[in-house]
Amino acid sequence: MRILHSAFLVVALWSLSAVALAENNVRPLQYDDVFLLEFASDPAPAPNGQTIVFVRNWMDRMQDRRRSTLWTVNADGSNLQALTSKDQNASQPTWSPDGSRIAYVADGQIHVYWVESGRQAQISHLQQGPGNLTWSPDGSWIAFSMFEPQRRANPVTLPGRPDGANWAESPIFIEDMNYRADGRGYLPSGYRHIYMMPAEGGTPIKLTSGDFDHGGSMSFSADGSALFFSANRYEDWKSQPINSEIFRLDIESRNLTQLTDRDGPDHSPMVSPDGRMIAFAGVDDRRLAHQNHGLYVMNIDGSNVRALTADLDQHIRDFKWAPDSRGLFVYYDAQGKGTLAHQPLRGDRRELTDEVGGLAYSRPYSGGDFAVLADGRLVFTHASTQRPAELAVLNQQRRSVTVTGITSLNRDLLMKRDIGQVEEFWYNSSVDEKPIHGWVIYPPGFDESKQYPMILEIHGGPHTAYGPYFAMELQLMAAQGYVVLYTNPRGSTSYGEDFANLIHHNYPSHDFDDLMDGVDAVVARGFINEDELFITGGSGGGVLTTWAIGHTDRFRAAAAINPVINWYSFVLNADMYNYFTQYWFPALPWEDPEHYLKHSPISYVGNVTTPTLLFTGESDHRTPISETEQYYQALQLRGIDTAMVRIPGASHSLHARPSNHMAKPAYVIYWFDKYRAKD
Template sequence: MQKIIQSILSVSLLLLTLHLWADTVHPLKYDDVFHLELVTDPQVNAKGEQVVFVRNWMDRQTDRRRMALWIMNTDGSSMQPLTQTENNASSPRWSPDQQRIAYVQDGQIHVLWLDSGRSVQISQLPHAPNNLMWSPDGKWLSFSMFTPKSSPAPVTLPGKPANATWAKPPIYIDSMQYRADGAGYLPSGFRHHYMIAADGGSAIQLTDGDYNHSGELSWQADGKAVYFSANRREQAYRAPVNSAIYRLELENRQVDVVYDPDGPASQPMLSPDGKLIAFLGFPDRKLAHQASRLYVMNVDGSNVRALTDDLDRHINAFQWQSNNRGLYIQFDDKGLGQIALQPLRGNREVLVQDLGGVSYSRPYSGGQFSVADNGYIAYTQASTNRPAELAMQHRRSQRTLTNFNADLLFKRTIGRVEEIWYDSSIDDEKIHGWIMYPPGFDSSKKYPLILEIHGGPHTAYGPVFAMELQLMAAQGYVVLYTNPRGSTSYGEDFANLIHHNYPSHDYNDLMDGVDAVIARGYIDEDELFVTGGSGGGVLTTWTIGHTDRFAAAAAINPVINWYSFVLNADMYNYFTQYWFPGLPWDIPEHYLKYSPISYVGNVSTPTMLFTGESDYRTPISETEQYYQALQLRGIETAMVRIPDASHSLHARPSNLMAKPAYVIHWFERYRKSNKD
């Protein structure tokens, strides 16, 4: 009896402890970034019985995001790993007979046989493959891969003695696209399509020429031809958005143009019956934001027609229905991912409205999905309190299948997120935003406010998980994030209100958001702070050049001088054509009018700048210009440089941790209590 009583008391004590823990606020800690997990690239099999997906986790020892393949039944049962955690595996693709799964692991193609559980590496590739696809008969796998092109130096220097040690030779560059963010200075070569036998062998190159070929191949049902999209025009880099659809005969490698519009035609996909091709595109009007529409045409390129002209949303991805009657489409609406069934004839039906969660650092929209022949949809599910989990939808029934962040949610209190709409002070636009509250929020108290501004500028935030913002809220700050004019997912007109006019009235939209939150009564107006990355860094520096209401600012990888930016950024051939009405030397006054550096003489706000040293999208030279200008003016400033980091600062978990930690460090210096 005594043992029974002791057991009851032990259980009661445990329950009481759990209850007390649940009722206590436990804010996130910076190194909780290593506890994050998320689902990406869910691939449901044709019968809708099983789904394979990529399980992503953070490795504290290597400071890297790691990936492994897992599989489970679509009813939520029998979840198990397919690959080992010490290897990085991605891009799982079901074979046509559903008995094998091809995937990429550590830069090579592997195939796993489900009946035996055995996997084998079938390739020996010199470069990592992308866009893995099976042929209809299951005998081949197609992929794209960088292919070097020999470019001998135009000059040979004489006089080098045998065994002499000279400096490294000069590097000769004469191409327009010579470096890229995240890749650095590019080797000479192009991306081409290949195929390899599914049971192993040598890779066969399918395309050639001095053109880049990307995206998946779409196979003809008899396996004799493939369709692809590429920009194979002369001087292709001078027309950076243009592309056409081509047909490639595999036997003789003949390439024929199927459709070549004035603008892009991308992601061609044959219908299951082989009669139609669906693709994405738009007529190029040289606007800063142009939303891709879904088109279909006959397989010979005739009878082109748009299916989503009435939607006014950018189509991100699509997949054919197995019965050829329509397509499943993915788009963002008001900051949140949607999946809809778009028939060839008839009304569109939205099926999923919580797609997203794969951008776990900041609350960007987006997501991934796949559909079985019977209509089962596997997708990444968005939530404000965790990164993407795996979910299934079928016949209006929805179910979340994974709970990989349960341990983090048990021990930490996640900040609550509230949706808001408010009026623009300059016109009749309605502006959308969200308020993230610190854990344990009490509306009777006063809190400091952080305005966090998204980049792009043609992107969108949404009600999805954002570790960086959550870490700031965990330090006792209310965080406001909004979608000012220029943001996507509200229609082309709204996005292009800043066309050749950025930054401008998007600044007013941001200030109106701050005013709307202050009006609620729980914000200390002497403790307002502003931060943002990339385009958000632009607007941060623009803001402090136009107001002194903020106690401190933190500009993350900003652009502060459009003239120097377009002559240093990796995508300069795009920016000069689509973001500006002319070249900088022809209209310098326009470039300077919209450059934050032009207003640096007005700045009195203490400002921290934070940028990756290997950022080629918004090069660190922009940060250095602004830092030196503020130093010359005697404004309190600091520069934080991240070694080896590109524009995607959160790629290493420790940098994901460092960014909000430095922002909070800077803001804390200028809190009232710390200044007194």
């Protein structure tokens, strides 16, 4: 038996017994409740700090799509109202500097809303979708990035085609290194450039040139004469997928000045409110699988670069300047929890809250948004294990911090559904006694005197983190009477760079042991039926699911979601192959095939006795369905009970369409119920 690192920490008590559930006519979650989910994202405060516009995300049952509209709410939570209609799929709200207008993107075009009159209009007629909307300081221009297709004629023209002949479609000639991307499919040739157009509408002016991509966030100089952005404009940029530098673009002359120069990504430049400094994030590239990006500041001319978070062993996910330019607010994950802190230019960092998140909503991944109000308060997406993201306002005093929720978008769902309660716990790894973090979701009406089946759910990445967040897929499994366990084994982020890189060039490995130790820790509590243990996970979690059943027979059944089972074939089929081969492996596959096969679950398929379900999107370019097919056919050859579920048109993000979000846990539960212990 494994030794618990510490006692279970109760995050929330069980609110209703099974009897109380029946009396109050409150039922556990149903599969089609995925269409009732809503969540807030991308808060954007007005310059005066009184009003916040945000994206309200909702599920369209008729179109089977997630859609978004813009809403406004006062900073005290009053006067919640719609700004755009459900006919528009709106996003990227950004205020003009004087607060008189809100620019946003809807259905691929730039729109402007005039606050005083309440009128709105489309001001662009673009051929491609714009991103990263940025107002000039005087409010007369809007800068944005946009893909520019590059038309290329086929190098070969076939002769002999008669007029009116019904020949096959012409061959597609590809010579780009990155030619397809998950969720986007096969990519057209071209590059992303920066444009600027009058705020009242007009013709976009192209500001950048060359066969390079220019994207990401942008920031104007205080006088509006220059734009700062990041790009990789090196000659070998195609083979260096994460390298980038900060550039200054003088708008009138189009002159480019490179401000940073190191091997590694420098990105997200943001000019300080006083116009004197630029903050940015970056890291010196050491070719590690996970590298924490730190926060830096430099003078507006690129001089005097200094690191502000060198003492913080976490990855900076986002940052914003404080209104007084004497510090910044930073967002990072620490021990699975989204954390906001104030980082002064001089002095000690102060953590403010660890409740940021709630955007993932399907599984309990970290991830959230925040913004700064004019008076220094913060608005952020507020996380909970019981619902997706809502908005909250944080007010910091000298000795105290208060957090006040200002939206309640899911109260209708919560009134009629009982959400499984979540407990946090820690345990020690049997490998080296390292503390491992985990959470347990209890089925509604849980009674610890009874015995329950348990599902181990494993996160992907592998360099990501689960945390105390609402997870519809896991909650739906708990609603079917299963205890659900999820943990952050070695390789997970938010526990320091060294912990994340314990699996560098060694994945999977002892992360498997960490997972099994977590199962043992929960089983030791006495309410789990050891004959009804099940395992599932997606992406990297699919890797570890197939790895686990090749190394143990303790699970009654397994469900591997979009797994990788053969690293050799994976790196030569995945969309990010030029990244994976450089950062995840010590050599190219033909240079060290033994390493690739040693860490491939397919190498251990001869040990598998566990009935296994495989579930993958047919348009998954991150972990291609050919991986699933290899494993399915191997299990079929061995006579192991197996089934393959193929999702037509689905990418790696299986939950992108609500019906697929519903189907995934439904098929998992179908498979596990089939192999439950029989009385």
